[in-house]
Amino acid sequence: MSRFERQHILPEFGTSGQKKLKKARILVVGAGGLGCPALLYLAAAGVGTIGIADGDTVSLSNLNRQTLFGYGDLEKLKAIAAGEVLNQKYPDINIETINEYLTPDNILEIMEKYDLVLDGSDNFGTRYMVNDACVLRGKPLIMGAIYQYEGQVTVFNYGEEPVNYRDLYPVPPSADEIPNCSETGVLGVLPGIIGTLMAAEAIKVISGLGKVLANKVLFYDLLNSGFYEVSLKPNLSSGKNIPENEVAFRNTDYNITCGVVEKITWENALHWTCQAENSIVIDIREPNEEPEFSSHTILKIPMNDLLKDPGILEEVDTVMLFCKSGQRSMQAAKELRQRFPEKEIRSVEGGLQHPSSPLNNQNNES
Known part of the structure; x- marks a missing residue:
């Protein structure tokens, strides 16, 4: 049957x-x-x-x-x-x-x-x-x-x-x-x-x-x-x-959004870096800005430097940006989306101050 x-x-x-x-x-x-x-x-x-x-x-x-x-x-x-x-x-x-x-x-x-x-x-x-x-x-x-x-x-x-x-x-x-x-x-x-x-x-x-x-x-x-x-x-x-x-x-720009930069959670951002090709996470804070945080999977490029020379984004499809609170990363993501409408550019919600950030996980483990 x-x-x-x-x-x-x-x-x-x-x-x-x-x-x-x-x-x-x-x-x-x-x-x-x-x-x-x-x-x-x-x-x-x-x-x-x-x-x-x-x-x-x-x-x-x-x-x-x-x-x-x-x-x-x-x-x-x-x-x-x-x-x-x-x-x-x-x-x-x-x-x-x-x-x-x-x-x-x-x-x-x-x-x-x-x-x-x-x-x-x-x-x-x-x-x-x-x-x-x-x-x-x-x-x-x-x-x-x-x-x-x-x-x-x-x-x-x-x-x-x-x-x-x-x-x-x-x-x-x-x-x-x-x-x-x-x-x-x-x-x-x-x-x-x-x-x-x-x-x-x-x-x-x-x-x-x-x-x-x-x-x-x-x-x-x-x-x-x-x-x-x-x-x-x-x-x-x-x-x-x-x-x-x-x-x-x-060559057509199909970047039509609701005017709000999409956010991404820390969990999903870190998942992308491990599971998806051609994706990066960038810390856009200034050099020596507190709190200190470093990871071999995360790039450090200050916001102004990234906006002046965003060439590093040419070879990637998905970009996640974070700062201390999520405010600067939202602004940077908005500007970069205008330059790279074909890419997924998101702001990590809450930045390093968010309870789920890797910084807080490091502090809890220590």
């Missing part, structure tokens, strides 16, 4: 639909609130190869909605943790983990071998970048998004007269138009619903089942239990905003 028996007996799907799923290669961008349910149901349905692209680690606040993870996964890389769960549940599925953030420099090569892309990212910069990459490579794109009690899903770059994300939102919002990422909030069930709908559309695209949600946006209102659709048409003026070739794409 096959684990797909209940799918085989479905009219219009059958064994032919199952074979199409088995041959399919789907890339899921982001193993977060949207990505987790999408990944689970794609694997359960029998999609042959699933790529998971995410460079983030699991934190405690993720657990209300990122249901592939639990307390035992805290601080693990999300792509690896999600892959472990799926491999254990469905060993007949090929899981490929991409343990890094997608950038204009790597996304085109990464997505080349996949048939379809699901974007479950939580920021505008990644959405525009993934959309433009899919247009350049001719890949169907299923995108989901949530905001507080509302969610939406659509299929871009598919069918006759296909539309893309820029037909819906031609110009990215400015930083002051984006809500503070840490204040919007979410009930975990909402991304679960939207992520599951994304998986359903992916299965339909691959198998040819039913009517795909192309050139339409499906909205869901959790508070009022309502669904409604909005039809889309190609926007002739939006095409000018899409890079016309690979060179232009790689």
